[in-house]
Amino acid sequence: MQERWIPVVARVEWHSGGKAGSRPVSLWFGGERVALEVIRRAYVGPAQAGEEVVEEYLVVDTRRRVFRIRAGGGMTVVEMARSGS
Numbered sequence: 001m002q003e004r005w006i007p008v009v010a011r012v013e014w015h016s017g018g019k020a021g022s023r024p025v026s027l028w029f030g031g032e033r034v035a036l037e038v039i040r041r042a043y044v045g046p047a048q049a050g051e052e053v054v055e056e057y058l059v060v061d062t063r064r065r066v067f068r069i070r071a072g073g074g075m076t077v078v079e080m081a082r083s084g085s
Contacts, residue, residue, distance in 0.1 A: 005068055005079035012069055012076055024057055024069050027078070034061040044070070 011028040024036050040058040054072035061067065066081040 004082045006082050008078050008080050010078040012078065024059055027061060027067065034063065036061055036067075
């Protein structure tokens with residue numbers, strides 16, 4: 001089985017630990033606030049020279065739902081994992 005990423009409407013709350021220490025701590029999703037645990041953090045290089053590097057977080061919430069959060073260039077995108085074949 002392969003993960004499919006479905007875009008969702010959500011608001012991310014961040015913990016700022018100083019320069020390069022920011023990380024997602026909770027998510028407003030489906031009318032509720034859920035705590036997050038960061039599973040993986042990666043830096044994704046730009047597709048073209050001169051573009052910004054994007055920070056990508058793989059997180060799990062208290063209901064064991066998996067989300068991918070991508071932040072960079074003044075934008076944050078949240079996607080939820082859906083198992084599919």
